[in-house]
Amino acid sequence: MSTDAAPGQSADNPFPVRGVAIRVAGWIDKLGAVWVEGQIAQLTLRPNSNTAFITLRDPAADMSLSLTCPRDLVVNAPVRMSDGTQVIVYGKPSFYTGRGTFSLRVTEIRAVGIGELLARIERLRRLLDAEGLFDPRLKRPIPFLPDTIGLITGRASAAEHDITAVASSRWPAVRFAVRNTVVQGPNAVPQIVEALRALDADPEVDVIVLARGGGSVEDLLPFSDETLCREIARCTTPVVSAIGHEPDNPICDLVADLRAATPTDAAKRIVPDTAAEQALITDLRRRSARALRNWVNREAHVVAQLRSRPVLARPLSAIDARADEIRRARSAARRDITRFITGESDRVGHLSARLMTLGPAATLARGYAVVQAVPASGDPHVVQSVADAPPGTRLRVRVGDGAVLATSEGEQ
Incomplete structure (x- = not known):
């Protein structure tokens, strides 16, 4: 294994504890002073000690910092410092190499006032x-x-x-x-x-x-x-x-x-509330029963009024009244029709009599005759002049009770 590795980068060349502690203290010492806000979770003032130890907690998270400050800074603070006090502190981070602990050396403490809160x-x-x-x-x-x-x-x-x-x-x-x-x-x-x-x-x-x-x-x-x-x-x-x-x-x-x-x-x-809810249910039941009875009484009154009306009390009276009207109308119609038929019959009789008086049958009955020439072919025609019946013309003579055949002998 190579022994050229930098200190602390291999098992063959490790840092001693003091080396790490010194380096960490150096890194932290490079940090500037900062303002920090939090709540005092623990305040310790040891007898015969000029240093106060404070644990500052973040109220919104489970995190805390260790603070050290002069005793007089806490004792002479304008507001009494105690657990739970919201404060703003000014200090410089430091690392104590003897115990390997981190703390904030505080030089100023300010309690957060009510107005700021x-x-x-x-x-x-x-x-x-x-x-x-x-x-x-x-x-x-x-x-x-x-x-x-x-x-x-x-x-x-x-x-x-x-x-x-x-x-x-x-x-x-x-x-x-x-x-x-x-x-x-x-x-x-x-x-x-x-x-x-x-x-x-x-x-x-x-x-x-x-x-x-x-x-x-x-x-x-x-x-x-x-x-x-x-x-x-x-x-x-x-x-x-x-x-x-x-x-x-x-x-x-x-x-x-x-x-x-x-x-x-x-x-x-x-x-x-059980009692209030039970009372409410009882009241609602009483009100609903009263409302139902009132509704039934009101509807019964409406039915009674409907039954008392003539159309329901005597339903056939309207039919009977209409039946009398129908009978009267039928009698009047029958009477009018009879009168109309009688008048028309009389008029037809008069017209018939006049027609019979003016008709050819009545004239024939008085002795007149109608003479028709009957040609060998064709339809008979009425003789209106002597020229229409030359000698030898067959004639048909119609009288009041029938007709006779004759032969023309010419003009006389």
Whole structure:
């Protein structure tokens, strides 16, 4: 094996521990001073020591940094430093070669004031609103009667007692899946997010309640954390926010599917009241029965009115009245037809008499005759002059009671 490899690049030429530690310290020492923001997770002031040791935690992630600073910087700070205080520190990264540990040597500490906290919350509120996380159309409906309620709250807290007691009194069959977490301080957000994911993944949980009592702006700060708000928006199970009291309004209230003014209000809005629902059912049954009776009475009155009308009370009276009209019309028609026939018969008789008077038969009856020449071939024709009957012409003479044949002897 070659021994020409650079130090630390082969098993034959390794770095000693001090070599690595010195090199790491050199690399870190090249970093400039930085401003860092976080929450104090642990503050240690050792007796007879001029150095304070601080663990600074990221409230949105399970990450932390070790800080060292002069004791007077903590003791003489304008705001009392304690676990959970939001601070901004200025320091230079360093690597302690004796123990192989990394820390940030702090020369300035500033506590984040209420005004700045509120301004940051407002900026986050506008950002999430612009992304549509507050859109009412995204709100999931709360089930009418949840079988299991997921509850995230502090251990043995008043909020847990209020919700479980009120919900059980309203609907004794309701069940709870309780996840006790820290509800303030640097560890709150990771624990709440973990519990929220576990309850959302549980198929038996119908709704999740995030609850805690009232508190200061710093106490309620975890519930305005961006990580927690986005996790609530990603949940498939409806989430109810019951944080603090009525004036408190953390951002998670706007992201949640339902905001309750207090934990007690959350229990009332999620679980229906057995007595109230039973009273409502009884009232609805009474009102429906009364409405049905009124409808039946109204319809019976309408039927009675219809039956009392003449057309239904005496249905044949209209037919009888029409029958009399038909009989009268038939009599009048028969009378008119008879009169018309009689008149026409008389007129025909008069015309017939006149026709008989003017006709040739009447003339023949008075002694006249009609003479026709009967040629050997052709049709007979009436003789109108002497010239029409020369001697020898066969003649047919028609008289009133018949006709006789004759022969013309010529003109006389």
